[in-house]
Amino acid sequence: MVFAMPGFVARLTRPFMTASFLGVVPENGIAAAATIPDGAQEAIVAAGCFWGVEHIYRKHFGDKGLYDARVGYVGGHTKNPTYRAVCSTETGHAEATQLIFDPSRITYAQLIDFFYRIHDPTTKDRQGGDRGSQYRSGIYYRNSEQKKIAEEITAKANAQWYDNSVTTEIVEAGQWWDAEAYHQLYLDKNPSGYQCPTHYVRDLPPLQ
Template sequence: MSLPPNAPLATFAAGCFWGVEHLFRKHYANKGLIDARVGYIGGDTSNPSYRAVCSGRTGHAEALQVHYDADKVSYRELLEFFFKMHDPTTPDRQGPDTGSQYRSAVFTHSEEQKKIAQEVKDKVAKEWWTKGKVVTEIIPAGEWYDAEAYHQKYLDVNPGGYECPSHFVRSFPPLS
């Protein structure tokens, strides 16, 4: 796939990557999403398999990586959506899915992304998720590994497939 010159990269981990990808694709269809891939990041195992990541021993998180059109959607908007569509107050857990592979994390690709991610996280903690501590990690993106082909667009291909019950878009007021 050939990407346009204004196609930055954003990487998020918010639990089971099937639901994360599905919600981002659904919400940002025709609104700036160019491409989305599920995969693994944040660990110390090269070329991990799904089974290895699910074991919790690789250090990797199940994650979503998106290329987006910055003329149509901002990184800040993507971050706000990320914080609306999962529970960032549960360490190593989303709904019934537990383990470090299901952690909440923003993997940044620049100092500017790191700055924006921290600003948004701080506002989210004060204005939206006030009943628990926001545990989302903000860390530099390392090596990305695409998940196996059958995981890509999983809920589009398997519409009745498993979707974490904590993945839905919450109604929060705009951040100040």
């Protein structure tokens, strides 16, 4: 499949638009932290530009037990990272999506299976035209059960779908940092905004 690359102007303006561009000016520019309902669980994944990842999870699981999907930063070595700093690749963070879900309606395994259907996990530090370690493919687990599930599904996806070329890292989540407020629900607020061309649901057979 041939993908259209984002326009030159869109690529230039994408990283550093201000919150006021969307009419949202939160305190210090930082989004409020998510509230996790009783009994809910958290999953964190990175699959390139976080706008598209958040949007596609909401679209497919919004009525199936997904309470919230937020964009932010994980896997780095500095505190309070900003988007500009993360884009420099010097903080070590990945653009990531935090999924808060009802485990009685949707499982962690289903969310990870879907993760491998919606991006290209074989291109190290790159999705489409977006290049840099912040665009790496990653699963960031919170406990040993999540780690086990992530490793099992990754092994199957690697063997059955991606010809043993998966580059996805599976590491303990560590500190989650919410991205600035103007990034949250970005594609809902800007339907014609930039979206990475690798973010679509692939028609792949069930994993065995």
